Every structure is written in structure tokens, then in C-alpha cells.
Amino acid sequence: MSTSVAPTLKKTALNATHRALKAKMVDFGGWDMPVEYPGNGGGLIAEHMAVRTGVGLFDVSHMGEIQFRGPNAMDTVQYLTMNDVTKLKDGQAHYSALLTPQGTFVDDILVHRLGQNDWLLVVNAGTKDKDYAWIRQQVGSRPGAHVSDYSPHYSQIAVQGPRAVETLQKLTKVDLAAIKNYWFTWGTVAGIPNVLIARTGYSGEDGFEVYTPSDEATTVKMWDALMDAGSEFAIRPCGLGARNTLRLEAGMSLYGHEIGEEINALEPGLDRFLKIDKGDFIGRDALLAVRDSGGPKRKVIGLEMVDRGIGRDGYPVLDLEGKEIGVVTSGSPAPFLKTNIAMALVPAEVAASGSDVLVQVRANQVRAKQVPIPFYKRAKK
Structure with missing residues (x-):
């Protein structure tokens, strides 16, 4: 008689921190992640309201980071994604997606331009391995672009809410007010050097996503420093439950829901991110056919x-x-x-x-x- 063994869940560097905070943990795409923190008068609604009115802190270290380098990196990212990367300047990011030849979604992503020959794509946790395999398959015939999965090397913490700037500013000399929405820079935060600070998020509020080395000591140091800095604004740790209700209020699409491999890129209302006339990219021909036959x-x-x-x-x-x-x-x-x-x-x-x-x-x-x-x-x- 064979017995099936449950797969071991992956853990972020903050797993012990979440458990010490008595978070309710769930299996999320193979990761052991907090869905909410019920203690201390908390829970999903309190977390949601903290982000809308003050500041909240999310562990999003389960997200994937895929880097493109080389003289053909920009052209390759342009061919793989639906937005127009030629419009990005160094230090700028935008929302985009990887599409199938049928014009449906492999995944939605954030594209960051580190330099003309250096690009960072942030992808969803549950689809990271699929995305990376898909990218490698497409890039195989395009010399001059070296693709690496850097996900194991990054922890990512999101500081979101109207008090996010004041919270993070306590920990860095970087002028955060000077970072425009969907731009990023590098700096020392909480004594940790070479932190990527991006004015992005998935809550509908102002805020930042900070990327640190993924070792536990560094990641916990950043988390604890942010919790301490935000204490005067009643900062709350926030789980996946509040992340979902916040993004829904803000009308943001979620992979496997508004977007997926059965939904084409003209259907979810993401037209402002779909640059169908930018030139050749994967999925363009199929989308042109849909557009020219009367639309989705x-x-x-x-x-x-x-x-x-x-x-x-x-x-x-x-x-x-x-x-x-x-x-x-x-x-x-x-x-x-x-x-x-x-x-x-x-x-x-x-x-x-x-x-x-x-x-x-x-x-x-x-x-x-x-x-x-x-x-x-x-x-x-």
C-alpha cells in the first residue's frame, strides 16, 4: 500500500516571524504564507483599514524575480511582453504581461529597467516556475539575452498606505518624495546597503516595495525596523486576505481570476497597458485578429x-x-x-x-x- 506524502511548503525568511505573531498560515501556491493576523484586535478587516488609513506591512518574498542581461535584453523583453519597454527610462517600471501566441495570459508582471542591458521582471509566486520555463523556451532562439532566476536571492517587503512614506523615510537618507510612482532607486535602508526601493504596490494606495538579500537575518532586520518605524501610525502586519480585498477594491486583476490562459488580453480592461501597435510581440497577431473582427x-x-x-x-x-x-x-x-x-x-x-x-x-x-x-x-x- 502506497502512502502519499504531502509536499513540503516553501517558506520565506519571515516564516518564524509570522508564526511568532500568531498569523493564520495557509498553503498559497506551494508557499506557507500568512492569510491574516487575528491577534491584538486584528484580522483581515483591521489590516485592510490600516492600509487605507495608515500603513500596513506585507511579506511578498514569495514573488519571483527574473533578470535579463545582455546587448539584446531590451529587444527580448519587448518581444516577450505586451507593454512598450522602449518608453521606460533607467529606474522606471511598468505593469505588463507575458502572453501566449493565442493572446492569452502566461502571467501578469512588473518590468523594471535597471539599464538598457539589464531588466528585472517580477512575476507571481504560483506561476514563477512556469513563467521561467516559458521565458527560457522563447529566449532560446534569441542570442544576446542572458536570463536568470534571481528569486531565491531576494526578499520583498511591501509598505503600503498613506503613511508609508513617513514610515520608510525614518530608515533611509534617500529622498522618498522624489521617487515618482512606478519608479525605483537603490539605497541604504535600516542600515542595510543596496536595497532596491520601488514606489509600487498592489493595494491601490501609495507605498513602496523594498527588496533585500533573502537571508533571514537581513530580512527580519528590515521587517522589525519597518514595524518599529510605523508604530506611531498604528502599523499592522497584513496577510494575503487583506492583500486580496485591497486589490479588489482598487480593481486590480489577479492571475487565475480576471486574467489567465483562457482569457485574452483585450477582455480584462487592461487596454492602457497593451501596446498592440508597438511592433512584433508574442500574441500580437491573435489580438489583432480579435480587434479587427469587432473586438473581444x-x-x-x-x-x-x-x-x-x-x-x-x-x-x-x-x-x-x-x-x-x-x-x-x-x-x-x-x-x-x-x-x-x-x-x-x-x-x-x-x-x-x-x-x-x-x-x-x-x-x-x-x-x-x-x-x-x-x-x-x-x-x-
């Missing part, structure tokens, strides 16, 4: 529940006659907005009509109205 057949829409009920991921979406027409891709209560929201993939004509729909919530058909995405936008300073 489906679109991602925003929903706010009118009746009582929560439209969860995977719930069917119906028209007002009760016919199934689509599916909820992401849905949950919105703690800051104090309503129930969802994103759903529906026929393009339904999206264009703006009409109400029904969501099948267990035995009940719950009415929802279409609303613009993002649901939440932080106020401009």
Missing part, C-alpha cells in the same frame, strides 16, 4: 451587489431572465467601501449595455448593478 466577445465588468448577498469567485452570473451568461472572477465584501463588490466576465454586449445582472449566490439570485472599475481610487494629494 467578453469583457470584465465591475459589480456592486444591490440585494443582500456576496458574489464570490466562481459564482454564475445571470441575466434578469435567469439565463446564465458569465461568471464572477473575484468577489468579496469591500471593507473600506462598506459594500459587496465583484468583478465578472460577461458577454461584451452585456458590458456595453450597463444593465443590471443577477448573481447566483447559493440558492438565491442576487441582483447586482454594473459600476466602474476601479471601485476605489485614493485621493490625489
Whole structure:
């Protein structure tokens, strides 16, 4: 009789820190990660509200980092991704995606230009190995670009919220106010040299993602210094639960939900990141065919529940006659907005009509109205 052995979960350098904080841990894409910190009056809602009104701290060290170097690095990244990297300057980043030849998603990514011959792509944790294999497969026929998986060498901590600048500024002489959104620099933080400081995040708030060497001592030193620096702003450690509700309020797509290998790049409403006329890239021909044949057949829409009920991921979406027409891709209560929201993939004509729909919530058909995405936008300073 054979017995199956559960696979060993990967751990970030902060795993012991999360456990000491009595975090609720879950298997997330093969990683042992905190979903929330219930102690000290905490939990998902308190964490979400801390990021919206003060500052929160996330361990995102499970994310993947893939580096491109060499004289053909820029052209290779341009060919592999849907945004236009020729518009980036040294020290600038943008949101993009790796696409299949069918124009669907391998993964969504952040692209950082370290230099013309030096690029860093940040990819999702659960898809990192697949992404790296895909990239290696494509790059094999393109000399002059050397690709390396640097994921094991980086820890990544996200400081997010309106008090993020004040929190991080205590720990560095780098002028953080001078770093524009989606730009980055290098500096000493909390006495740790050569830290990459990027004004990016996945919460809909201002904030930074800091990249340090991945050894436990350095990573814990950074985490503890940030927690201490943010204590006057009631900083909270935040788990994957709040990360998800924050990104949903901000209308940000999630791999396996709004984007995936069955969804083409014209469907999720990411048009501002898709530079279809930039020249040749993987997936372009398929997307041109879709565009030239009248556009995508489906679109991602925003929903706010009118009746009582929560439209969860995977719930069917119906028209007002009760016919199934689509599916909820992401849905949950919105703690800051104090309503129930969802994103759903529906026929393009339904999206264009703006009409109400029904969501099948267990035995009940719950009415929802279409609303613009993002649901939440932080106020401009």
C-alpha cells in the first residue's frame, strides 16, 4: 500500500516571524504564507483599514524575480511582453504581461529597467516556475539575452498606505518624495546597503516595495525596523486576505481570476497597458485578429451587489431572465467601501449595455448593478 506524502511548503525568511505573531498560515501556491493576523484586535478587516488609513506591512518574498542581461535584453523583453519597454527610462517600471501566441495570459508582471542591458521582471509566486520555463523556451532562439532566476536571492517587503512614506523615510537618507510612482532607486535602508526601493504596490494606495538579500537575518532586520518605524501610525502586519480585498477594491486583476490562459488580453480592461501597435510581440497577431473582427466577445465588468448577498469567485452570473451568461472572477465584501463588490466576465454586449445582472449566490439570485472599475481610487494629494 502506497502512502502519499504531502509536499513540503516553501517558506520565506519571515516564516518564524509570522508564526511568532500568531498569523493564520495557509498553503498559497506551494508557499506557507500568512492569510491574516487575528491577534491584538486584528484580522483581515483591521489590516485592510490600516492600509487605507495608515500603513500596513506585507511579506511578498514569495514573488519571483527574473533578470535579463545582455546587448539584446531590451529587444527580448519587448518581444516577450505586451507593454512598450522602449518608453521606460533607467529606474522606471511598468505593469505588463507575458502572453501566449493565442493572446492569452502566461502571467501578469512588473518590468523594471535597471539599464538598457539589464531588466528585472517580477512575476507571481504560483506561476514563477512556469513563467521561467516559458521565458527560457522563447529566449532560446534569441542570442544576446542572458536570463536568470534571481528569486531565491531576494526578499520583498511591501509598505503600503498613506503613511508609508513617513514610515520608510525614518530608515533611509534617500529622498522618498522624489521617487515618482512606478519608479525605483537603490539605497541604504535600516542600515542595510543596496536595497532596491520601488514606489509600487498592489493595494491601490501609495507605498513602496523594498527588496533585500533573502537571508533571514537581513530580512527580519528590515521587517522589525519597518514595524518599529510605523508604530506611531498604528502599523499592522497584513496577510494575503487583506492583500486580496485591497486589490479588489482598487480593481486590480489577479492571475487565475480576471486574467489567465483562457482569457485574452483585450477582455480584462487592461487596454492602457497593451501596446498592440508597438511592433512584433508574442500574441500580437491573435489580438489583432480579435480587434479587427469587432473586438473581444467578453469583457470584465465591475459589480456592486444591490440585494443582500456576496458574489464570490466562481459564482454564475445571470441575466434578469435567469439565463446564465458569465461568471464572477473575484468577489468579496469591500471593507473600506462598506459594500459587496465583484468583478465578472460577461458577454461584451452585456458590458456595453450597463444593465443590471443577477448573481447566483447559493440558492438565491442576487441582483447586482454594473459600476466602474476601479471601485476605489485614493485621493490625489
